[in-house]
Amino acid sequence: MKKLLKRIKALIRKIFQQFSSTLEPSPPPSYHSPETWIPPIPPVPSFAPQWENGLVLVCSQCTVEQFAGSSHRINRSITATEELQNWLKSRLKFDGLWGKYRVISTSCLGICPQSRVVVVLRNHLVGQQCLLVDPQSDREILYSYIKQMNQ
Template identity: 55%
Template sequence: MNKLIQRIKIFLQRILKKFSSNSQQPSPLINSRPLDTSIPSVSPRWKSGLVLVCSQCANESSNSFHPTSRSSTASEDLENWLKSRLKFEGLWGEFRVVSTSCLGVCPRMGITVVLVSNGSSGNSPCLIVNPQSDRELLYSHIKQNKG
């Protein structure tokens, strides 16, 4: 996971350098200066963190037994379960569950989930979960990030 994060950082730095060389002003991200205040910012509702669920993992249909119902993937089912559980326990405002495209981990079995907390500073855990049997364990990991 650390290698993946490092590769992503290097890739982003290369992109930012390319854009900054085309511009008269240096990019504030490359020089580690704060962002220009002309860009609006808001404080998110999800103060305890984000839960990123890969939409490409376990892409098989989980409703194959019901041909008339809309077919959903195991990733969608896990995402919907997490949202419902957070809402039920009154934690929906503190956490946000978001479907994301491929995270580059691509497990053979399971779904990649990344827990991003406000204090993680780029060191967010990347978990490979079974969408059925690991739900409660994943939920306990999420609640540990409660700010």
């Protein structure tokens, strides 16, 4: 019985050796050394976005986290962040700028300001600005920053 087990183990080892040698990756092209060879990156489709003037990223967690930590229960169907987003969208539409700009809700951006909302303005010419805004009192100021990206 011991001899049979030894033979089976030897056979299994032989099979694994043969199997592993057939799975080895093929060598890189000969004109590259193995240390510097980098596999080609496949192309990914791209497009020119409608919102050429910029993106407005609004953190969706800022006001939610603040209300969740309070001791009293707040019955709100819409958060201050969502209200700010809706206001920005309607204002951009009213001024005929919707489409040139895009207002997008994001998850937590990791800043978590007290009684404020994180808004990131992104434009290919200006770069990026991170603002801490009061969703009620700083609306017009935020909108003026957004309109400045248009110039």
